[in-house]
Amino acid sequence: MDSNVFFLPHEIIRNILKRLPVKSLIRFQCVCKDWKNLIQNPSFIVDHLQQSTHQNPSLLLECNGINIPLPWMQVIQNPTDCWLQVRGVQNSPSNNFLRNAGIVGSCNGLLCLETNRYSQPPLSLSLWNPATTAVRHVPRTRTAFSDFDDCLTGFGFSPIVNDYTIVRIYAKSYDVVTEVEVFSLNRGTWKAIDIGNLKGVRLSSETVTANGAIFWCGVKLVGEKEEGEGNIDLQEDEDYIEEAEDGVVVIVSFDIAKEVFTVIPRPELDYHACMKLTVYENKLAILCDIWELDDEIPYMIDLWVLDEGTCASGQTWSWTKRYTSSPLSRTLDLMTIWRNEIICKPHSEERDDKGRINVIYMMNLTTNEVKGYVMPYRDYLLRIYNYVESLVSFGNNYVEES
Incomplete structure (x- = not known):
């Protein structure tokens, strides 16, 4: 190294930059042409995403109220002192439509x-990167909605x-x-696909994505239903499903690469429970809110993980119970899993x-410790999503590297 010229090898610069927040990287594209080319390089975007996913995951809180600029808040955990930092999600003036958007x-x-x-x-549907503020509006579907009573939507990514x-x-x-349409970002258009294994299935609005698949809870009807008979009770106002009297509770997966639906049996439970889909260690998982009519049975939470049988692996599905909480003194609504914590909000x-x-409770899967955190906004908390800042754009999709 020349003592008169400051020089850093390219790999060291890359290793430093991939650890920086998106806002800084956008500014640093003005430093020089080499930095701009690096930050816009698809392989760097992959490296930055993987770094953010493992080191800086956050939560996105969706709220309903008039006291915040946008209906979302980002929750970040400081890795040094474990305190939660909460900030409002920023929006550019050109994207005012986001004020009335739902995730x-x-x-x-x-x-x-x-x-x-x-x-x-x-x-209408749009794709938005909050970190870069980029927006892409999705074209209208070709299906006439007037022919239907309901429409459910799922979103996911396939590295394949x-x-x-x-x-x-x-x-x-x-x-x-009755019908299914799929929009591909690469293709830029909608297309109808065969419902296949979804015949006779009712789905809830809840959806999660993992390992190149999108998942829903649902009910597979048993026998034929005559007109005028009661419907299966899927809780319309909640994102989890109770036991169904007129059908079998199932999990439905959609393989993004193959564009095929698969019906997966749920875990065999020996208790009454509400189920909440989530992702744990990049696998489909279910949080079970255990309840009994007998008040002497303590309120507890189970975590089941699908260890085998993602939608691409065939007919073998294996559920394993990975966690059972200690008896809890309060009833909680299950939301998601973040880092090594079950995230809940109070039922009452x-x-x-x-x-x-607004209080969110975090239940540590290792220590069983439960901590409550008061949020700085009083608007009604609707849902909580896992989120990570990234440089991902709508024009340069890429395969995640292992």
Whole structure:
């Protein structure tokens, strides 16, 4: 190294830059042409995403209220002191439509949003990267929504085909799946696909994505239903499913690469429970909110993980119970898993001397310790999503490297 010239090898510069936040990297593209080319390079974007996923994952809180600029807050855990930092999600002035948007799903730093841009159903779809503020509006579907009673939407990414996919599932009578449309970001268009194994299945609106697949909870109907008979009770206002009296509770997966649906049996439970889909160690998992009619049975939470049988692996499905909580003193609504914590919100409203407060509870899967954190906003907390800042754009999809 020349003592008169400061020099850092390219690999050291790359290793430093991939650890920086997106906002800084966007600014640093102005430093020089080499830095700009590096930061926009697909392989660097992959490295930065992997670094952020393992070192800086955060939570995205979706709220309903008028006291915050946008209905989302980002929760970050400081790795040194373990305190939570909460900040509002920023928005550019050109994207004011985001104020009324709802989140469909979160994947690799991209959010799939539903908005009412056309003032008619179904809701419009957009892809948004909050870190870069980039937005891509998804074209309208070709299906006439007037022919259906309901529309469910899922969002995910497949490293096999290097593509982000939106799935729209349409239902008619009794909410049984009737038609399916798939939007490919690479293709840029919608196409109808065969419902296949979804015949006679009702789905809930909840969805998660893992390992190149999108998952829903559902009910496989048993026998034929005559007109006028009661519907299966899928809780419309909640994201988890209770036991179904007229059918079998199942998990439905959509393999993004193969564009095929598979019906997966749920874990064999010997207790009554509400189920919440989530992801643990990049595998499909289910949080079970254990309850009994007998008040003497303590309130507890189980975690089941699908150790075998992602949608590409065939007919073998193996569920393993990985965690059971200690008896809990309060009833909680299960939200997601973040780092090594089960994230919950209180089932009943909590208040202080100024009124209602938002509290999220974190249950450590290793220590069983439960901690509560009061959020700085009092707007009603709707949902919580796993989120990571990334440089991912809509024009340069890429395969994640192992």
